[in-house]
Each structure stands twice: as structure tokens, then as C-alpha cells.
Amino acid sequence: MHEKTIAQLSASLATGEFSSEELTRALLERVERFNPSLNAFITVTAESALAQARAADERRRQGAAGLLTGIPIAHKDIFCTDGVRTSCGSRILDRFIAPYNATVVERLNAAGAVMLGKTNMDEFAMGSSNETSFYGPVRNPWDLDAVPGGSSGGSAAAVAARLTPGATGTDTGGSIRQPAALCGITGIKPTYGRVSRWGMIAYASSLDQGGPMARTAEDCALLLGAMAGFDLRDSTSVDRPAPDYAALLDQPLTGLKIGLPKEYFGEGLDSAVARVVEDAIAEYRKLGAETVEISLPNSHLAIPAYYVVAPAECSSNLARFDGVRYGHRCENPKDLLDLYTRSRGEGFGAEVQRRILVGTFALSAGYYDAYYLKAQQIRRLISDDFRQAFAQVDVIMGPTSPTVAFNLGEKVDDPITMYLSDIYTIAVNLAGLPGLSLPVGFVGQRPVGLQVIGDYFTEDRLLNVAHRYQQVTDWHQRAPTAFA
Amino acid sequence: MMEWETVIGLEIHAQLATQSKIFSGAATAYGAEPNTQACAIDLGMPGVLPVLNREVVRMATMLGLAIDAQIARRSVFARKNYFYPDLPKGYQISQYELPIVQKGQLTIDLEDGSSKVIGVTRAHLEEDAGKSLHEDFHGLSGIDLNRAGTPLLEIVSEPDLRSAKEAVAYMKKLHQLVVYLGICDGNMQEGSFRCDANVSVRRKGDPQFGTRAEIKNLNSFRFVERAIDFEIERQIELIESGGKVVQETRLYDPDQGETRSMRSKEEANDYRYFPDPDLLPLALDEAFIEAARVALPELPEVKKQRFMTQYELSGYDASVLTASRDLADYYEATVAALGGEPKLCANWVMGDFSAFLNKENRDLADSPVSAVRLAGLLRRIQDRTISGKIAKEVFEALWASEGDADAIIEKRGLRQITDTSAIEKVIDDVIAANPEQLAQYRAGKDKLFGFFVGQVMKLSKGKANPQQVNDLLMEKLQGRNDLLA
Numbered sequence: 001m002h003e004k005t006i007a008q009l010s011a012s013l014a015t016g017e018f019s020s021e022e023l024t025r026a027l028l029e030r031v032e033r034f035n036p037s038l039n040a041f042i043t044v045t046a047e048s049a050l051a052q053a054r055a056a057d058e059r060r061r062q063g064a065a066g067l068l069t070g071i072p073i074a075h076k077d078i079f080c081t082d083g084v085r086t087s088c089g090s091r092i093l094d095r096f097i098a099p100y101n102a103t104v105v106e107r108l109n110a111a112g113a114v115m116l117g118k119t120n121m122d123e124f125a126m127g128s129s130n131e132t133s134f135y136g137p138v139r140n141p142w143d144l145d146a147v148p149g150g151s152s153g154g155s156a157a158a159v160a161a162r163l164t165p166g167a168t169g170t171d172t173g174g175s176i177r178q179p180a181a182l183c184g185i186t187g188i189k190p191t192y193g194r195v196s197r198w199g200m201i202a203y204a205s206s207l208d209q210g211g212p213m214a215r216t217a218e219d220c221a222l223l224l225g226a227m228a229g230f231d232l233r234d235s236t237s238v239d240r241p242a243p244d245y246a247a248l249l250d251q252p253l254t255g256l257k258i259g260l261p262k263e264y265f266g267e268g269l270d271s272a273v274a275r276v277v278e279d280a281i282a283e284y285r286k287l288g289a290e291t292v293e294i295s296l297p298n299s300h301l302a303i304p305a306y307y308v309v310a311p312a313e314c315s316s317n318l319a320r321f322d323g324v325r326y327g328h329r330c331e332n333p334k335d336l337l338d339l340y341t342r343s344r345g346e347g348f349g350a351e352v353q354r355r356i357l358v359g360t361f362a363l364s365a366g367y368y369d370a371y372y373l374k375a376q377q378i379r380r381l382i383s384d385d386f387r388q389a390f391a392q393v394d395v396i397m398g399p400t401s402p403t404v405a406f407n408l409g410e411k412v413d414d415p416i417t418m419y420l421s422d423i424y425t426i427a428v429n430l431a432g433l434p435g436l437s438l439p440v441g442f443v444g445q446r447p448v449g450l451q452v453i454g455d456y457f458t459e460d461r462l463l464n465v466a467h468r469y470q471q472v473t474d475w476h477q478r479a480p481t482a483f484a
Numbered sequence: 485m486m487e488w489e490t491v492i493g494l495e496i497h498a499q500l501a502t503q504s505k506i507f508s509g510a511a512t513a514y515g516a517e518p519n520t521q522a523c524a525i526d527l528g529m530p531g532v533l534p535v536l537n538r539e540v541v542r543m544a545t546m547l548g549l550a551i552d553a554q555i556a557r558r559s560v561f562a563r564k565n566y567f568y569p570d571l572p573k574g575y576q577i578s579q580y581e582l583p584i585v586q587k588g589q590l591t592i593d594l595e596d597g598s599s600k601v602i603g604v605t606r607a608h609l610e611e612d613a614g615k616s617l618h619e620d621f622h623g624l625s626g627i628d629l630n631r632a633g634t635p636l637l638e639i640v641s642e643p644d645l646r647s648a649k650e651a652v653a654y655m656k657k658l659h660q661l662v663v664y665l666g667i668c669d670g671n672m673q674e675g676s677f678r679c680d681a682n683v684s685v686r687r688k689g690d691p692q693f694g695t696r697a698e699i700k701n702l703n704s705f706r707f708v709e710r711a712i713d714f715e716i717e718r719q720i721e722l723i724e725s726g727g728k729v730v731q732e733t734r735l736y737d738p739d740q741g742e743t744r745s746m747r748s749k750e751e752a753n754d755y756r757y758f759p760d761p762d763l764l765p766l767a768l769d770e771a772f773i774e775a776a777r778v779a780l781p782e783l784p785e786v787k788k789q790r791f792m793t794q795y796e797l798s799g800y801d802a803s804v805l806t807a808s809r810d811l812a813d814y815y816e817a818t819v820a821a822l823g824g825e826p827k828l829c830a831n832w833v834m835g836d837f838s839a840f841l842n843k844e845n846r847d848l849a850d851s852p853v854s855a856v857r858l859a860g861l862l863r864r865i866q867d868r869t870i871s872g873k874i875a876k877e878v879f880e881a882l883w884a885s886e887g888d889a890d891a892i893i894e895k896r897g898l899r900q901i902t903d904t905s906a907i908e909k910v911i912d913d914v915i916a917a918n919p920e921q922l923a924q925y926r927a928g929k930d931k932l933f934g935f936f937v938g939q940v941m942k943l944s945k946g947k948a949n950p951q952q953v954n955d956l957l958m959e960k961l962q963g964r965n966d967l968l969a
């Protein structure tokens with residue numbers, strides 16, 4: 001069963017080939033067997049998963065099943081889940097049981113999905129390798145010495161290893177797309193505002209966006225269809241109905257205009273990765289698409305701008321973790337300052353502390369104009385670049401990440417090199433655009449992802465573009481041998 | 485002393501009278517058990533998001549319109565970052581660079597009868613913090629987050645005020661206005677209307693402002709006046725003795741009647757303001773502003789002028805009656821129920837009625853005497869069924885909820901005696917019973933007239949029509965005099 005995609009599982013459940021309870025049990029067994037080597041899950045909710053599965057089977061008996069009813073999924077541990085630990089990969093929330101469900105969780109529950117558990121992640125989604133998690137690094141199913149990418153590394157690894165057919169992720173600077181690429185799966189970061197952020201623990205509020213991760217674009221379409229939509233509880237969510245993504249997958253690509261930004265194929269891009277990406281683009285030409293070189297001249301400003309905006313927002317967003325109302329509190333604080341400094345010092349890991357400090361500095365009196373305001377101006381320049389590009393082309397393509405998965409520990413002491421791992425994904429968040437990564441080949445054992453970027457609210461087009469490619473290629477069907 | 489000039493600016497926090505909080509659906513009612521009115525948003529739980537309460541925006545807009553201010557078509561919520569245990573998110577959401585209300589003004593009345601226009605720099609929306617409780621926890625602190633997220637409108641004046649009295653006049657005027665508008669309950673004891681005062685002094689004629697001190701959290705008009713007066717004295721003495729005022733935050737201690745340093749500017753927080761990415765800029769369209777304008781009640785000043793022309797009241801009476809919207813409404817309802825006699829109504833509403841409310845420390849809303857009942861009483865004065873004096877007795881019975889005026893008059897037999905022969909009979913009895921006084925009166929002791937009036941009223945249990953008693957008594961006493969002569 002585990003080799004099937006969500007669409008296939010949905011069909012099997014519908015025909016009664018197996019029940020959701022059987023499917024859930026089988027996947028929970030795989031989780032139990034493989035998670036010790038992968039560390040993809042922080043919390044496994046076996047009991048409630050089986051209860052949800054039985055409820056889904058009952059719903060099916062009553063003839064009220066939808067496409068996702070009874071489909072097991074996993075949630076990134078950044079989404080609040082009522083009554084279940086929601087750690088955000090941090091010691092400071094190690095014992096935090098969320099008192100409510102995130103909108104994403106609520107909507108997938110309502111669709112009948114079964115939650116297997118909560119997946120590992122970089123602490124507070126700050127990282128590109130899943131090595132900043134308090135719960136230890138996740139390993140890449142394609143090569144256990146390699147990182148899965150981050151911050152949604154647990155979700156990506158769990159999907160790639162067939163422990164779950166789909167999972168939720170969040171993407172602030174590439175945290176869905178980069179791990180999807182490094183683990184050889186498909187993931188989409190929707191337009192900012194497409195998916196509600198209610199109950200999604202904030203890292204950088206103006207950039208964070210939740211989205212699905214699965215093996216195929218079709219599965220992502222099914223999941224996104226359930227996740228997307230307006231939410232009164234999130235003032236930045238957009239009041240605009242979500243289309244039926246699954247129904248729009250098959251549009252032909254004839255005449256599709258693909259822009260290839262020269263900045264995404266230059267210095268810093270691994271040449272082997274470049275070749276795989278170029279092959280994929282050639283495949284698109286065969287599908288009837290045209291390609292045209294474009295320029296996104298402010299691309300080089302994306303990383304510096306991101307590392308001002310995101311830390312600035314995080315320095316404020318993470319102020320609530322103060323040891324007063326919930327979360328980790330130090331032993332025997334001698335006064336208020338001691339309570340704050342030790343609780344936070346003990347509760348947050350090094351990367352989180354680094355970003356809080358950077359952000360606090362960037363917002364300080366006398367520096368605000370030079371950093372935060374400047375970074376916001378750069379965001380506008382970057383958005384303008386994309387606007388001009390989309391006047392000429394339908395989608396933009398390039399590598400998702402400049403390299404394949406690197407080894408555990410390889411970049412952990414060199415934050416700047418680590419940050420470059422997101423060089424092609426970050427601009428998309430700064431502009432608020434949708435972006436998708438799909439598997440298009442390998443360099444050695446390790447997968448390569450192709451990033452497809454679209455104009456605002458063109459998730460349907462991105463999924464369609466990825467789906468058509470997956471109809472004529474089989475990269476998305478490859479499974480890591482140890483987990484096949 | 486004469487060479488010093490005081491410069492004062494006030495920052496007034498008015499708690500907006502909404503049912504729910506500014507960014508959550510939790511209730512705002514005062515006095516609930518600690519932490520029973522704080523939802524996940526107010527607690528700053530992970531993953532929660534603020535959603536702006538529309539009513540708060542409407543109320544701020546109404547204030548802006550009432551003080552002739554500019555209503556910003558686009559305003560921005562920012563985060564003011566600082567750590568404090570009763571600040572759950574580690575930041576307060578407030579408007580910083582672009583407030584909703586900008587550049588208004590308020591005219592205050594001074595004691596000498598003149599008036600003065602005070603500039604209002606801005607009014608911005610923000611959320612209140614919770615409360616730290618340091619008693620009853622044996623060296624620990626308790627935190628009550630019921631107040632966290634309560635909507636506040638911070639109204640900032642220009643440094644146009646020149647004395648503690650002016651400051652109080654401004655604060656009172658603004659208090660009257662927000663209560664009139666129905667956007668604040670004005671309850672100062674519960675902290676619904678409180679004030680920070682920025683005070684500095686300079687030598688008269690000096691174009692530069694002196695260094696200011698900010699006195700925090702003044703929650704009564706009296707404290708504002710005393711705190712400012714103390715602070716003025718302190719600053720002048722300090723400068724005259726060669727010292728320098730430092731920019732700092734001070735607290736007023738009402739028990740000692742003095743202000744004390746809380747923290748200096750050097751220790752001040754860097755709040756690291758930045759636009760809140762969880763809230764989009766607030767955009768107001770003309771229709772929204774127009775709807776708020778239409779909903780504005782008649783403002784105090786306009787109402788006062790109307791009372792003076794429509795009811796021919798003096799400026800003083802009109803001021804007193806329009807001091808609150810409730811009182812003005814009550815007055816107008818009384819006049820309407822009576823169908824006229826605005827001066828009689830004014831006397832009673834300002835007189836006995838207000839006195840009874842004050843005596844029992846009641847709100848007008850809890851008054852046991854409705855405007856219709858009061859008018860019922862006044863009608864009987866008007867048609868001479870009872871005298872003004874008896875009316876006071878009837879009013880007391882009305883207050884004690886013994887029924888309407890007619891029932892009380894009937895039950896107690898208070899109907900005024902206007903029958904001339906009946907009054908004459910009483911007068912005759914009084915004259916017959918007091919031959920000595922009669923002789924003295926006749927001998928020229930005119931003052932005894934009052935004695936006879938008193939005796940007649942006493943014997944008639946106050947019911948004899950006083951005017952008739954006067955006339956008849958005069959006639960009878962004088963008539964005899966004439967005969968004797």
C-alpha cells in the first residue's frame with residue numbers, strides 16, 4: 001500500500017481494496033520500523049490515527065467520503081494540533097500541548113484525512129538542513145549521510161521514504177521547496193495569503209506560508225484543495241475562492257512560455273545539477289513549451305534582504321516564549337530577568353538565538369532605516385522584477401537549490417554557506433509568489449529539484465505544469481532502495 | 485514665581501466601550517474572575533493571529549469627527565516590543581507612525597469665562613496589557629490577563645496647556661465628549677479614562693520648551709491637578725536652586741501628594757517599532773466615515789446652545805443640564821412629558837432630582853423617578869393642586885417608589901386647599917387662638933405676620949395655597965386694624 005500515491009490510495013479506498021484502518025496500520029508499522037533511522041517524526045499519534053481511520057471508514061460506509069477521507073498524512077510540527085504536543089522543533093515548546101487546531105489541520109481533518117503524527121523540522125523553521133531541531137537531525141532517505149533539507153525536512157523525508165503519502169509543510173524562504181528537491185518529492189508553496197496561517201507558529205509572518213508535500217503534483221493538488229481558502233481568523237488570508245486544482249491538472253502545455261532567469265543559472269550553481277535541470281527544461285520543450293531567457297536583476301539582493309526581514313519579524317514573534325505562561329521555564333529563577341534570560345537561553349538553540357539577535361539589532365533605534373526599511377524597499381524591487389518577467393512569460397523555471405543534498409554536519413558551522421542553499425527560493429517568498437519544486441533527476445544518489453515559479457494565485461498552473469511533466473517522466477516514482 | 489510659565493501636554497487613554505476586545509472575541513466586561521476573559525489570542529498562544537474589531541475603528545472615527553480631526557484613510561498597526569510578564573506576546577499592538585486620527589482640536593472653558601482652543605496632535609488605537617498582582621502571592625506575582633487586548637484610544641494633546649487648571653478643564657471636556665459619543669464609559673476608578681501628563685516649565689518669553697517629566701497613570705481629575713501643581717513647584721524649585729530637570733517618568737503618590745521618579749530616559753526601552761505583519765494597513769473608505777458622521781450624536785456644545793435658545797435657559801443652566809447626555813435627555817423627556825414649562829423642569833432636574841442622585845451616589849440610569857413621573861409631579865405644581873413645598877414631600881415619595889404623583893397626593897391627602905372659605909376658617913381659628921400675638925401685631929410688630937402664616941400652614945398641614953393664605957391673612961389682619969382705627 002505504501003507505494004501508492006494519494007490519488008491511487010483514494011481509488012483503492014473507494015473500491016474497498018483495503019480500509020483506511022488497514023492502510024493506517026500499515027503506515028504506522030512503517031513509521032515504527034523506519035523512523036529510528038530517519039528521525040522524521042517528533043510525535044507519532046498512533047492511537048488517534050487509528051480512531052480517525054475508523055471514523056473515516058465509517059464515513060465511507062455512510063457514503064459521505066471525499067477524495068481525502070481516510071488518507072493518512074503527517075503534519076509539520078509547526079501546526080498546532082489540539083491535545084497533541086506541538087514543539088516547533090524547539091526545547092522551549094518540548095512539553096507544549098496545543099489547545100486548538102491550526103486552520104490547515106482543521107480543514108484536513110474535516111476532509112477526513114488521518115494524522116499519523118507530527119514531523120521533525122528545523123527549530124522554529126529556521127534552517128535549511130533540519131540540523132537545528134532540538135529533536136536531532138532528520139536523515140535523507142536517499143542517503144542517510146545526507147541532510148533532507150529544511151526546514152520541512154521531516155515531512156520531506158517521511159514522504160520520500162513512503163512513511164506517509166503526503167504531509168504539510170511551511171515555507172518562509174524555501175522550507176517546502178528545498179527539502180522537496182533534496183528528497184526527490186513534489187512540494188508547493190502557495191501565494192502568500194492562499195493558505196491560512198492561523199495556528200501555524202509564526203517565524204516570519206510576512207513570508208510564512210503553509211503548503212502540501214507529496215510525491216506527485218496530483219497529490220499536492222488534492223491536498224492544497226483542502227488546505228486553501230479564506231479564513232476570517234487570518235487577516236492576511238485572501239478572500240478569493242480556491243479553484244479545483246485536481247480538475248485543472250491536464251491542460252496541455254502547448255505554447256507555455258517558460259522564462260529562464262540567467263541569474264539562476266550562473267555562478268554558484270553546481271554544474272551537475274545544472275545539467276539535470278537543463279534536461280528537464282528540454283523535456284518541457286518537447287511538451288510544446290517555449291523557453292526564453294529573462295533577467296531578475298535584483299536576485300542577488302534576496303538573501304541579504306531576507307536575513308534582515310525574517311530575523312526582524314522572528315525577534316518579535318518569538319518574544320512570547322518567555323517562560324511565563326507556557327513552555328520551558330528555567331529552574332528556580334531568582335528574578336524576572338533571570339527567568340527570561342535563562343528560560344530563553346536554555347529553550348532556544350543557537351540558530352534561533354542568532355536570528356533573534358540579528359533581528360533585534362536590525363529593528364533597533366538608529367538601525368531601522370538602514371536595515372529593515374532598506375530590506376522592505378528591496379522586496380519591492382524584487383517583486384517588480386517578477387512583475388516584469390510575468391509580463392513576458394507564464395512561468396519561471398530554474399534549479400530549486402544550487403546543489404543536491406549535502407552531508408550532515410557539512411555546513412552546520414558555516415551559516416552563510418548554509419543560507420546560500422536557499423538562494424533560488426527566497427526571492428519567491430519576498431515577493432509572495434507561488435513556487436513549486438518537482439523531482440527531475442539525480443546527481444549520483446541524490447535527487448535534483450526543478451523550481452517552477454508562477455504569478456500570484458497561479459497554483460493551478462504550477463501544478464498543471466508539474467503534472468504534465470510527471471505524465472511523461474518517472475522521476476517522481478523512484479523510491480530510495482532501502483524504503484521501496 | 486511670576487516669571488515662570490508651565491507647559492503641559494496630556495496623553496489620555498480612553499478605554500473603548502466595545503463588547504469584545506480589539507483583536508479577539510473575548511469579552512471586555514470589568515471585574516470578572518482573573519483570567520476568565522482571556523482567550524488563546526489574549527494569552528499570546530503560539531500560532532494565534534489578531535483580527536481587528538470593526539467597532540473599535542468606528543468609535544475612533546467618531547472621536548476624530550467630533551474634534552474636527554483628519555481621519556486617516558490609511559493607518560498602520562505597529563508592534564511595540566518589550567518584555568513584561570503581563571504583556572503576553574512580548575509586544576503591544578499600537579499605531580505608531582500612521583495613527584487613525586490626526587490633527588484635531590478641542591475648545592475648553594476657562595474659569596474667567598473665556599475659552600481656549602487646545603490642539604489634539606493625534607489619537608491612535610492600541611491594545612491594553614494585563615495586570616500584574618503583587619499582593620497575596622507570598623513574594624510571587626500573579627498575572628491577570630482579563631484586561632489584555634482591551635481596546636484603548638490614546639488621545640495626545642499638543643503642549644498647549646498652561647496650568648493644572650487648564651489641564652483639568654481639557655481632561656473634563658474630553659471626558660464629557662467620549663461619554664457623549666458613547667465610545668467610553670468614562671469610569672475613572674476602573675481605569676476606563678486615565679491620563680499621563682507631560683509637564684515642563686520655562687521662563688516667560690523663552691521660545692524653547694523646558695525639559696519635561698512625564699507623570700504616569702493619573703486616574704482622577706483631582707490627582708491630575710495636584711500632581712501637576714506639585715510637579716510645577718518641584719521643577720521651579722529645582723531650577724531656581726541651580727539644578728536641572730531630567731527627562732524621566734514619574735509616578736504620583738496620592739497619599740504623600742508628591743511625584744516620584746520611576747525611570748529616566750537613559751533607562752527607557754528601545755521599543756523597536758515596526759509594522760505588524762499580521763495586520764494589513766487599515767484602509768477606510770468615505771462611506772465608512774460618512775456612516776460614522778451620521779451616527780454622531782448632538783455634541784455637548786451644540787446641545788448647550790440649543791437649550792439656551794429652545795428652552796430660554798441661562799448659559800449656566802444649559803451647561804449643567806448638558807453636562808452629560810443622560811441628564812440632557814432626561815431633562816428633555818421631562819419637558820416633553822409636561823408639554824412645556826422648561827424653566828420649572830430645569831429647576832427640578834438640576835435641584836431635587838440631581839441632589840437625590842448625588843446623595844445616593846446613583847447613576848441616572850438607576851433613578852427610581854422616571855422623567856414621566858417627574859413631569860406628573862410638576863403638572864400638579866403647575867395646576868396648583870399642590871404647592872412647591874408639598875411637591876418636595878411628593879418627590880420624596882416618588883423616589884421611594886410609592887406610585888405616581890397623583891396617587892401619592894390622593895393617598896396622603898396632599899391636595900392644596902384653594903377654597904377661600906376653608907382657608908378663612910383656618911385663619912379665623914388661628915387669630916382666635918393667638919390673641920397676644922394679634923395684639924402685638926396690631927401694635928405695629930409687623931414681623932409677626934410670618935408667625936401667622938406659619939400657624940395657618942401648620943394647621944392646614946401645609947395644604948393651604950400659600951398665596952391665598954398671604955392675601956387673606958393680610959386682608960383679615962389689616963381689615964381689623966382699619967376697624968379699630
